[in-house]
Amino acid sequence: MPAVKRYWDDVKEGEALPEMRVEGLTRTDFVRYAGASGDFNPIHHDQTFAEASGNPTVFAMGMLNAGILSRVVTRFVGRPAVRRYRVRFATRAWPGDDVISTGKVTRKFEEDGEARIEGELHAVNQKGETLISGSFVAALPRRP
Amino acid sequence: MHVERGKIREFARAIKDDDPLYFDEEYAKREAGGIMPPITFLQTMTHWDDGGGRVRPPMDLKRALHGEQEFELLRPIHAGDVLTARMRVADIYEKPGKRGGTMTFVVLDTEFTNQRGERVARARQVGIETGQVVKD
Numbered sequence A: 001m002p003a004v005k006r007y008w009d010d011v012k013e014g015e016a017l018p019e020m021r022v023e024g025l026t027r028t029d030f031v032r033y034a035g036a037s038g039d040f041n042p043i044h045h046d047q048t049f050a051e052a053s054g055n056p057t058v059f060a061m062g063m064l065n066a067g068i069l070s071r072v073v074t075r076f077v078g079r080p081a082v083r084r085y086r087v088r089f090a091t092r093a094w095p096g097d098d099v100i101s102t103g104k105v106t107r108k109f110e111e112d113g114e115a116r117i118e119g120e121l122h123a124v125n126q127k128g129e130t131l132i133s134g135s136f137v138a139a140l141p142r143r144p
Numbered sequence B: 001m002h003v004e005r006g007k008i009r010e011f012a013r014a015i016k017d018d019d020p021l022y023f024d025e026e027y028a029k030r031e032a033g034g035i036m037p038p039i040t041f042l043q044t045m046t047h048w049d050d051g052g053g054r055v056r057p058p059m060d061l062k063r064a065l066h067g068e069q070e071f072e073l074l075r076p077i078h079a080g081d082v083l084t085a086r087m088r089v090a091d092i093y094e095k096p097g098k099r100g101g102t103m104t105f106v107v108l109d110t111e112f113t114n115q116r117g118e119r120v121a122r123a124r125q126v127g128i129e130t131g132q133v134v135k136d
Helices: A027-037 A047-052 A062-077 B005-014 B025-032 B039-047
Strands: A016-022 A082-089 A099-111 A114-124 A130-139 B064-073 B084-096 B102-113 B119-129
Touching: A016 A062, A027 A062, A027 B005, A027 B039, A062 A082, A062 A099, A062 A114, A062 A130, A062 B005, A062 B039, A062 B064, A082 A114, A082 B039, A099 A130, B005 B039, B039 B064, B039 B102, B039 B119
Parallel strands: none
Antiparallel strands: A016 A099, A082 A130, A082 B064, A099 A114, A114 A130, B064 B119, B084 B102, B102 B119
16 A cells, blocks of 8 residues: 555645445454453443443444544545544444544645644444544645 | 554554554655554553553443543654653533433543653543433
């Protein structure tokens, strides 16, 4: 895979970031993220605890969904370009749910001596319900 | 917190990200000066304790929700860096819940510095403790 080479000059306000789709989250995904992140809140992997908390079953960590959503940004600008990443959690993702991530460039501007773009982000499930709404700022090189 | 290459790989896999920047040392060196962690990797710090202790907000896990999360990335972070995090409770406030009860909001701010004393990132987390167990 070639590295992202995207120039600030070529990005347009309103431009859509390519959609990314993760289909059918599994309990194993939650456990793998628990191990990777250290988030062992049992509500995400322990059925008994989840039921005692009034839930039908375990559900995804918000930060797992946020990590999945972050790929939309890094695929578009490259990881080193990211200056800010912000997420607000709405509804929860359950086993079997899809995570469909989209984004859009909303603004081009200069800040701290860099040419930057700002954009909005959304992760929804297969029913179109919002899992996360978010935003990002990234710095891009100018066309030489 | 040691930013470990193996932990970066494990984390990238967990968020289903196959960017070679997280896996391929040669590629990463060429493109970014070395392997970098995914953006949200810094969150793992919240769950780590190197023995120096960490802030543990007194929240009931059965009623706790992650409301918002923000990362500001000020300087590059690479595998091999040693980060120090300073977390503080920035704010605690209450709001009436939509379905009765009181919701308590806890705002945690974290500053990350590297082994050279440079500030590399800031994080802000908003946690919510609901008045009763969470139902969508």
